[in-house]
C-alpha cells in the first residue's frame with residue numbers, strides 16, 4: 298500500500314517521502330485543486346509555497362495538443378511571482394514582436410510590442426508551457442496527479458471527502474477547501490452550480506501542421522489576425538516549426554455535416570488576403586482540424602462554502618483579447634493569496650477579487666463590443682451583425 302501510494306504521488310523521491318509523512322497515506326489536504334492548467338498550477342504553486350498541503354488533480358497528461366499560444370507581455374511579472382520565468386528562446390517559447398491585424402480594413406496594421414511597457418510577449422508551445430507551470434507547482438511542494446479524476450465527492454461537517462482515481466488505483470482524501478480550475482468546458486463534482494452565462498456562440502476551428510511554413514512572411518515574428526465575412530482568422534508560426542491557423546465563427550454558421558467542414562475552411566481561407574500567405578497549410582491541405590469552444594462566459598456562482606472557481610472555469614474571454622492565460626494565472630494567484638489571508642477555514646462573504654470579477658467582465662464585454670463594431674465591411678453577415686452596437 299505504501300509503495301502504491303508513493304507511486305501515485307508523481308514527484309521526486311525526496312518529496313514523496315515528506316508528502317507521505319504529511320499526508321499519512323490518506324490525503325489530508327488543506328486544499329485540493331481540480332484542473333492543472335495555468336490557473337490551477339499558479340494557484341497550487343502559491344499555496345504550496347506558503348506551506349499549505351495541496352494536491353492538483355489533472356485529467357490529461359500534457360501530451361495532447363493544447364490551444365492558446367500567444368502569451369501577453371503582462372504575464373511576465375506573474376511568471377516571476379511563480380518563480381517560473383519564461384526561458385529565453387528555447388523550443389517552447391519565442392518572442393512575439395506584436396500583433397498584425399487586418400480588421401475593419403484590408404490593410405494590415407501592426408501593434409508592435411515596443412509600445413508595451415512590459416516588453417515582448419511570446420509564442421509558446423502550450424503543452425510544454427502548461428507542463429512547465431504544472432511541474433513548477435510540484436517543485437513548490439504540491440502533490441501532482443495526471444490522467445486522474447476525483448470521485449465519491451461528499452461534503453460533511455465543513456470538509457470534503459473524495460477519492461482520487463489514478464492509474465487504476467484509488468486514494469481517499471479530505472480537504473476543507475476545493476479550487477475548481479477545470480477550464481472553459483470543465484465540470485467537477487464539487488461545483489454546487491456549474492451553470493454559466495454565455496455571451497456568444499464563438500467556436501475556433503484550429504488547423505496545425507509541421508509540413509507547411511511560409512517561405513518568407515513579414516509577420517513571421519507576430520500573430521496575424523484578419524477578419525472575413527463570416528468571422529476572423531488568427532495565424533501564427535510556432536516555436537516547434539509548426540504553423541497554426543484558427544478560424545473563428547459562430548457554431549450555428551458552420552456546415553451541419555462534419556465532413557464538409559474541411560471544404561468550408563478552404564473556402565474561408567480564400568476570403569483572406571494576408572493569412573493565406575502567412576499560413577500556407579490552409580491552402581495546401583489535406584489537414585485535420587479540431588474545434589474549440591471559444592465562447593465568452595462567466596460562471597453564475599463563483600464561490601460557495603469550501604469551493605471557489607478560477608481561470609476559465611470562472612470567466613472566459615474571447616481569444617481575440619489574447620489575455621486568457623494572463624487572466625487565468627492572475628486569478629489563480631489571487632485565489633491563493635485570498636485563501637492564505639483567511640483567519641479560519643470558514644468562508645464568510647465574497648472574496649474581494651471575486652467581487653471585481655463581474656466588473657472586469659462587464660468592462661471586457663464593452664471592449665469586445667467596441668472592437669467587433671469597428672468592423673463594418675459586412676453589415677449583412679450574421680456573424681458581424683450580431684456583434685454591432687445598435
Ligand SMILES: Cc1cc2nc3c(=O)[nH]c(=O)nc-3n(C[C@H](O)[C@H](O)[C@H](O)COP(=O)(O)OP(=O)(O)OC[C@H]3O[C@@H](n4cnc5c(N)ncnc54)[C@H](O)[C@@H]3O)c2cc1C
Nearest residue numbers: 332334335336356365367479480483501608609621622625
Ligand atoms: C481557440 C482558442 C485560442 C486561444 N488563444 C489564446 C491565446 O493566444 N492567448 C491566451 O492567452 N489565451 C488564449 N486562449 C485562452 C486560454 O487558452 C485559456 O484562457 C487558458 O488556457 C485558461 O487556463 P485555465 O487553467 O483556466 O484552463 P485550461 O487551460 O482549460 O486548463 C484546465 C485544465 O483542467 C483539466 N480538467 C478539466 N476538467 C477536469 C476534471 N474534472 N478533473 C481534472 N482535470 C480537469 C483540463 O484537462 C485542463 O488541463 C484561447 C482559447 C481558445 C479556445
